[in-house]
Amino acid sequence: MAHGLNGDALTEFLINGNIDEINKLIQFIHPTDILLAISQYEGNIIDLFQNLSPNIIADIIDEAEDEDKYNLLSIHSEIIQKKIIHEMSSDELVDLLESVSEDEAKNIMIKMDKEDVDGVKELLTYPAESAGGIMATEFISVKENMTIGDTLVYLQKEAPEAETSYYIYVSDENHLLKGVISLRDIVVSSFDVRISDIMNSNAMSIPVDMDQEEVGHIFEKYGFLTMPVVNESMQILGIVTADDIMGILSDEHTEDLYRLAGLQEDEKVTGSLKASVSSRLPWLFVNLVTAIMAAATVSLFEGTIQKVVALATFMPIVAGMGGNAGTQTLTIIIRSIALGEIDAKNSKKILLKEFGVGLCTGVSVGIAVALLGWFWEKNVVFGVVIGLSMVLNMMAATISGFAVPVVLKKLDIDPALASAVFVTTVTDVLGFFFFLGLATLFLPFLV
Amino acid sequence: MAHGLNGDALTEFLINGNIDEINKLIQFIHPTDILLAISQYEGNIIDLFQNLSPNIIADIIDEAEDEDKYNLLSIHSEIIQKKIIHEMSSDELVDLLESVSEDEAKNIMIKMDKEDVDGVKELLTYPAESAGGIMATEFISVKENMTIGDTLVYLQKEAPEAETSYYIYVSDENHLLKGVISLRDIVVSSFDVRISDIMNSNAMSIPVDMDQEEVGHIFEKYGFLTMPVVNESMQILGIVTADDIMGILSDEHTEDLYRLAGLQEDEKVTGSLKASVSSRLPWLFVNLVTAIMAAATVSLFEGTIQKVVALATFMPIVAGMGGNAGTQTLTIIIRSIALGEIDAKNSKKILLKEFGVGLCTGVSVGIAVALLGWFWEKNVVFGVVIGLSMVLNMMAATISGFAVPVVLKKLDIDPALASAVFVTTVTDVLGFFFFLGLATLFLPFLV
Structure with a gap:
């Protein structure tokens, strides 16, 4: 990476450097690097700020993660806090205010100039994730x-x-x-x-x-x-x-x-165990409902499985391959929706293509699996049953992989958020239904 | 979106507009918008270029997708092509040359000035996806x-x-x-x-x-x-x-x-059926190997399933939930690796946390599934077997979801490319092994 003063050398410089040198050089050191030095410092971080001017501290706070902003401000004396706040632009102040609790926000507002309070109040009327929420108002x-x-x-x-x-x-x-x-x-x-x-x-x-x-x-x-x-x-x-x-x-x-994997957006890899568990459990329980639906489908055919126990062995192949094919279509459709590449004009053509992809990949994989089933069970009808259910499930996978995100988008629900669970439900439930259903139909030829 | 001249009005203007007007206004219309008008035009696209100067055409070609660049150049007369090429900067020329066949590249090179040829040859020595491959050399x-x-x-x-x-x-x-x-x-x-x-x-x-x-x-x-x-x-x-x-x-x-879904990077949602099928089949066959390994694991326990056919019903729950938990960990670890958030220092701590996440989510989901199994089968040992195998598989899921991408990264393989298939193998094979293995151990209590 780019050289320059950083890491331990920067920490040493901030604590023991000559104050004139610091004032001269600090403007050329990126606040992101100072922030990194702060996060790695093992002593009291106020030591690192002692020689920094309020406008540099304001820049550092602006670069910090939301959850750290208030801490980096509140460790300073009231007088310094006021100076730091005075140095922040209105959009920086809005970011800071949106990252803190109501009491902390009040504590910041009383330290602001009248003019800044007005500017900030106006900006706060725009949703945080809209153009108004991210724009800077200090422009020429x-x-x-x-x-x-x-x-x-x-x-x-x-x-x-x-x-x-x-x-x-x-x-x-x-x-x-x-x-x-x-x-x-x-x-x-x-x-x-x-x-x-x-x-x-x-x-x-x-x-x-x-x-x-x-x-x-x-x-x-x-x-x-x-x-x-x-x-x-x-x-x-x-x-x-x-x-x-x-x-x-x-x-x-x-x-x-x-969202595709069912994680909360604010989960951090370095966050707490509690935060990670509560980020992941809701999605796991949503998927448990799906898994129970798949299990219920299987339970309808327990009688058939009892007679031909090899069906249990091949079950994971039909459902798993359908899941993979569904994820492929889902991913390309979700990305295309995000990039604005799908519109009313071309969506019929894309659906037809996905139908074709399901048919072609289903036939390819289906032939391979049919041969495997035939030789493993030494029964050609067993091969036909698993091959045919594979073709049907791969087509269900690509069609639902297209339809689910497109319909969610029309309903104004983020397709990335909910598509995966619906598509998996389709490929699991239909996969087991096709496979075990066909096996029940052809049961006389399988036992 | 932003207003301005675009769509049909722009097409009309380019074809029937007054040439002085076009020359005056065209510099204020973004080449991306002209490109969009070209892609939607149903007549001969050369009509749209008739009033445009070579430097505007050069800008349009620069904005075009790689596969369209050469077409947009070669529809013009040799003399105009030479003028367009003369207007392109060295990095634009490199992008153009890298998007065409060897013969087409030669055809372009003979139309270039000596000076441009030298600049381009130097730039071509850098890999296309390195800083040297994307930099512009015309700077001040x-x-x-x-x-x-x-x-x-x-x-x-x-x-x-x-x-x-x-x-x-x-x-x-x-x-x-x-x-x-x-x-x-x-x-x-x-x-x-x-x-x-x-x-x-x-x-x-x-x-x-x-x-x-x-x-x-x-x-x-x-x-x-x-x-x-x-x-x-x-x-x-x-x-x-x-x-x-x-x-x-x-x-x-x-x-x-x-890569996470197993699609080729260059697959386009609007591309051909053949391109999509050949983008997706390789990954599906790789996953077929995984699915067969899972099936082989199940086949080891066919004797047990024959005696307790309800095991087949609950199999999808153990494997599916493990897969979901593995995908969650995998996604957060892959993203953190890409953002440089995981290093030698914190990786042990993150592994321990994922172990904890597997244990906590495994126990939560395990208790729910154990109760379900107990009441469904009216057998408390059945509940214990499925609950315990769920805890074990969720822990296998989070640990492999961490370990697989970290190891791949160390081996200089893109974790996004290959992690999913390894983690799914672990959660499928181990999931079935834990569940059916425990069931075999406790078989006397299940029948």
Whole structure:
């Protein structure tokens, strides 16, 4: 990885370094690295903060995980806390407030400036996972009739307070979004050029109520570094930057993976035993219901199994292979839904293809399993029964692997959350039903 | 979504629009939107290109999927193709060349300038999925002793040719990376300030041979918009930008999900039946081997099942619940490995926790299943047998769910690729072995 001061050397420097050196160098050390040093420090962590200024501490708190933010703030004296809070931007304050209990939030609010309280109260009206909930409100906008020279003077005055941005937005006196201009356009243009002559007047914007996952997909699709957030009247309210989006996309991906496996999104690999058990038990009990339904199906055919006990041996193959085929279809359909690749136009064609995939893979695997059953049991009808039930179950698997997430999506339920349990129920119950049912029909040829 | 010209209106504009209007407006329409219009157009797509300049066509080709790039180039006349190629940057050319056959690559190379051929040949020496394979070589670097005024003049001269970047890197005469400065620092500083006075001399950099997934995680972790790529001597070779990284992270997410389910990474939901079948069959046959091992385990106990046929009914519960518990642990461990959250220090603690999770969830689910078995079969020993085998199998599930991906990672095999099949084998084979083995031991109490 990239070199630089980190690990034990950084800890040593923060505790025993010369204060002037620290002040000079600390701005070039990423807060994420300081946070790592803090998490690995075995002494009292307040030692590491003694030489840091409030604005550096504010940056560190902003980078911290939600559950650590309040601790990192509250270890300081009331006076220092007030200074740290004063250094935080409104979206950072919102993140902090959303990570704490009601009492802790009150404790933070009384230390805030009036102006910050107003800004934060407005931001808190947007859902945390919407564009409004993730946008920064400290951004720079300029007017169309300014020249590049005017703009540079304005930036030298205003920019230090605002969120870092590669793009600057152009708005009119009513805050209506008129266009966008990049810092590069500014630095490569002569001083007397007007903003209106070089701005992109077709700037794309994000509605304030859009879900953060959809915002992420727009960033991915177009590769923007920043986008403006607007209300219904197209007034610019804030900006969203690609660095926030990368964190959101990563969290959404973890969420997809975890939901497919039935884990709570906030389970941490390094978390407590109690947290992990309570994250996993609900899904296990939901699946227990599925497993009991599968068992009930088998119990209908106990008489047949008693006569042909080899059926019990082959049961796991039919159900297991159906489960695998269902998971394959489910995964590709869920990912395509997330990426917006499935629409009303192509969904019929995709369903037909999955039907075909079920048939082709079912026939391939079915022939292999039929031969295995024939030779193992020395009975050709046994082979036909297991082969045929394999074809039927693989088709049930791919069709339900398509239909379940598509229907859940239509019902506005996250397909990643609930699809797996429905598809497994289908492949287990139908798998046992096809196999043991066919065996019962052909029983005279099997004993 | 964001408004602007797109869909049918865009198609209409490209075909029948006034050429001056098109030239004026096209730079403000994102190439991704033009690409979408092309994919939905039902006529001859060359119609849509007739009024577009070679540099716009180059942007469109750069945004296209790999398999479409060559088609979008080769529909033009040889002269236009040459102009389009001339407009592409070296990393865009490399992407194009890597997406085509050898003959097609030769056909493209003969249309390239000598200078581009040299740049491209160098880039092609880096693996496609390394930092060197994804970096752009058209970047701007300045010297430490330049003033902001000098820098602005230099940017006005050089920037139009270079990759858009929020950061400008500072290097010496031997191209050694000395620091970094943002465009914002430049626009907010007075003209006589020296670069050396305001640059960050602790710039983080990426080694040219780092895997693109790891590069993605560094961007996620630190939230950078651009990072410099360096060789072993710390000479700067190129830059990587966050917009490229977002696409890479999205592809890596798809790869993780697909590998867990046993799909080929390049399977497309809208692809052909043949492609889907050949993507899925290999994994299904690998799993068939697992299923046969599970069946072989059951066959060892056919004598016991013959005597207590209710064992067949409860078999799916033991194996299925073990599979679910194994998938939960597997998913959280694979994700943590990808995010770098597991190291030598904490892995023992995590293993112990997973042992505890297996025990606790096993006991909870085991008690429920034991009661079910007791009442269903009216036999308390039957309940004890299934409950106890459930506890043992859930512990086998969480321990193998931890151990399998960790060991695969140590062997440099992607844990997402092969873990699921090993863990399922463990939970199926051991599940049946515990359940039917215990039943055989306690057989006198069950009949």
